[in-house]
Amino acid sequence: MLKLVSVLNRRADLAAEAFQDYWLNTHADIVTRLPGLRRYVQSHTLLAGYRKSEPAADGIAELWFDDTDALRALEGTAEFAAVRADEANFIDPAGHRQLFVDEHVIKDGPIPLDGVKNIELVRRKAGMPVPDFQRYWREVHGPLGASIETVLRYVQNHARVTSYGEGREPPLDGLALTWFENTDAMRASARSPEYATTRADEDNFLTVPLDFIITREHVIKR
Numbered sequence: 001m002l003k004l005v006s007v008l009n010r011r012a013d014l015a016a017e018a019f020q021d022y023w024l025n026t027h028a029d030i031v032t033r034l035p036g037l038r039r040y041v042q043s044h045t046l047l048a049g050y051r052k053s054e055p056a057a058d059g060i061a062e063l064w065f066d067d068t069d070a071l072r073a074l075e076g077t078a079e080f081a082a083v084r085a086d087e088a089n090f091i092d093p094a095g096h097r098q099l100f101v102d103e104h105v106i107k108d109g110p111i112p113l114d115g116v117k118n119i120e121l122v123r124r125k126a127g128m129p130v131p132d133f134q135r136y137w138r139e140v141h142g143p144l145g146a147s148i149e150t151v152l153r154y155v156q157n158h159a160r161v162t163s164y165g166e167g168r169e170p171p172l173d174g175l176a177l178t179w180f181e182n183t184d185a186m187r188a189s190a191r192s193p194e195y196a197t198t199r200a201d202e203d204n205f206l207t208v209p210l211d212f213i214i215t216r217e218h219v220i221k222r
Contacts, residue, residue: 001038002068003103005157005175006061007121009095019058020044022090028220030086033079036070037063039222043117043215046183056211057095060119060175097171100160104138107146107154112181115152117215120176123207133173134158136205144198145178150189153179183214 010019023042031040041062049055065071074080087096124133138156146154155177163170180186189195202208 002065002071003101003157004063004065004071005099005101006063007057007095007097007172007175008059008061009092010058011090011092014090016045016047016050016058019090023059024218027083027086027090028218030079030082031061031063032221034063034074034083035077035079036065036073037221038066039064040220042218042220043119043213044218045213045215046116048183049214055213056121057119057213059213059215099163099170099172099174101157101174102160104142104156104158105154106138106142106156107151109151109153109179111153111179111217114182115217116180116183116186117217118176118178118180118186119213119215120178121172121211122174122176123210124173125203125205125207128205130161130164130173133205137174141198141201141205144194144201145176147194148189148192148198149194150180150185150192151178152181153177179217186214 008023010016014022024044028040028042031037039062042059043062044059045055045057087093122137124130137158142154142156145151157175157177159170159173180189202210
C-alpha cells in the first residue's frame, strides 16, 4: 500500500474555521472521487491551537493507494484535475508539502472515537545518513515513545527511500503520529518519566525542537 501525506496551510485570507469547513465539507467529496483511492483521512488542527499564535500547520491529509501504478494512473484524469483546481480555493501553495511514506506501527492500540492525534513534523539530525536515521527512529526511539502509558497508538511515517534519490531531499523526513484519549491525557503524558526519557533521546537523531500540531481526525473514506 502506498501512502501520500500532505501537510496543509490555509490561504491567508481564510479563518481557520472557514478553512476546516471547506476542506471537510467541499474538498473531501472531490478527493473521494479519485480512481484507486483506498483510504482518506483528514486531521484538523484543534482551534485551541490558534489562541496564542499560528500553528505549524492547519492539518494533514493522508491518502492510501494500492501502489505507484495506481497513483500514476491518476495523471491526466478529470478527477485529479478537479482536486488540483479546487486546492486553490483554500490552500496556500507555498505551505503545501507532500511526501510519500512507509508506515511503521510502533504501538498497535485503538484509535479513540473522540480522541486527539498529535502530529510531529520530523527532520533528521544534520549529516545523519538516512538509513541510520530511519533505523534509530524505529528501533531505538520508537520503543521509548511506545512506553508512555497514555499513548494509545503510535505510528511512524518514514519518507520513502526513493524520495532521496539523485541528491533530492523530501520536505520532511517523516511524521510521528500518536493518539490520546483527550488533551488531558496528552498533558499527563508530559509529566511522566517515560516522556522525559523520550524527549531526551531526540537530540541523538533529530533536528530539535520539533514542529507539531494537535488535531482531530476525520476518516473520510475507510
